[in-house]
Amino acid sequence: MPDLQMSDEVRQLLGPEGAARAAEVSLADGQCVHCHRPLDGTVHLVVRTHGNFLHAVYVHAACGPSEIVELPADEAPPVPADGYDMAMTAAVLDHGGADLPVLVAETVSKAYLVNGGPAAELTSAVAAALLGQGFSLISRLRAAPPPVAEWVGVLLLGHGPAGEDGLLVLDPDGGQFYAGAVELPDGWLQHVGRYGWAVLYVGDVGLPELRGEGKAFARALRAAAQAGRLVGARIAVGTPPPTAAA
Numbered sequence: 001m002p003d004l005q006m007s008d009e010v011r012q013l014l015g016p017e018g019a020a021r022a023a024e025v026s027l028a029d030g031q032c033v034h035c036h037r038p039l040d041g042t043v044h045l046v047v048r049t050h051g052n053f054l055h056a057v058y059v060h061a062a063c064g065p066s067e068i069v070e071l072p073a074d075e076a077p078p079v080p081a082d083g084y085d086m087a088m089t090a091a092v093l094d095h096g097g098a099d100l101p102v103l104v105a106e107t108v109s110k111a112y113l114v115n116g117g118p119a120a121e122l123t124s125a126v127a128a129a130l131l132g133q134g135f136s137l138i139s140r141l142r143a144a145p146p147p148v149a150e151w152v153g154v155l156l157l158g159h160g161p162a163g164e165d166g167l168l169v170l171d172p173d174g175g176q177f178y179a180g181a182v183e184l185p186d187g188w189l190q191h192v193g194r195y196g197w198a199v200l201y202v203g204d205v206g207l208p209e210l211r212g213e214g215k216a217f218a219r220a221l222r223a224a225a226q227a228g229r230l231v232g233a234r235i236a237v238g239t240p241p242p243t244a245a246a
C-alpha cells in the first residue's frame, strides 16, 4: 500500500475533516499526476485549488512535494466526464429482496467544493455535479434509484484495454464518465439482460481494497450511503451485437 504524506500547508488548507478524508482514500488504483505511473511507496498529496474548489491529487515522493497549486483563474474545475481517474466495480446486490445489477464508480483522486471557512464542510465535486444532472442522493439501498435520461453504459465484452471486458459510461453530452476495464461477476449480465439497465452508484466507498469480497462490498456501500457520500441513478446498459465484436 502506498504511504500518503501531506505537508503542513496542505493539512491546514484541508482542515481536520479534509485531511482525515484525504488520508482515508485508497490509492490502490491511483496514478501519479506527474509521471502517470501507478502510485507506490511514499506518495505526496497535492491540492489544486481555484476559488472554493479543491482537487486532491497524488504524486510519487520523487516526483514532487506535497503542496498547494493555484489553478489559473481561467481553468475550470474538471467535470465528472473526462476529469478523473476512476475505479469501477460491478456487482449483483440485493435491494429490498430484488437482486439488481450495480456499477460502483469511485474517483481515485478526490475533488471537493468548500463552503465557508477552514472548518467548513467538504462536498464531493463529482457528487455535486451528478446531483445537478439528475442523480439522487442515496441514503439506503432499498430500491433502485430513479433513472437518468440519456446516460448509457456500453459493454465491450472481451474488448477492454488488455483484452478483458470493458465498459464505457457516457453522459448525455457524449462525455466519457468511465472508459476502462470492468470485472463482471456471475449473473451480472443476465440481470442486465433482464432489466435493460444497471444502477450506477458514485461515491467515496473504498472499493479498490474490497475487490471480490461480496459482504464487505455491500457493507462499504451501505456505510457510504449512510454517511451521505453516495449518489446513484439507473442507467441504460447495452451490449454490442455479436457481429460488431468481430
Ligand SMILES: [Zn+2]
Pocket (backbone or CB within 6 Å): 032, 033, 034, 035, 036, 037, 059, 060, 063
Ligand atoms: Zn511519479
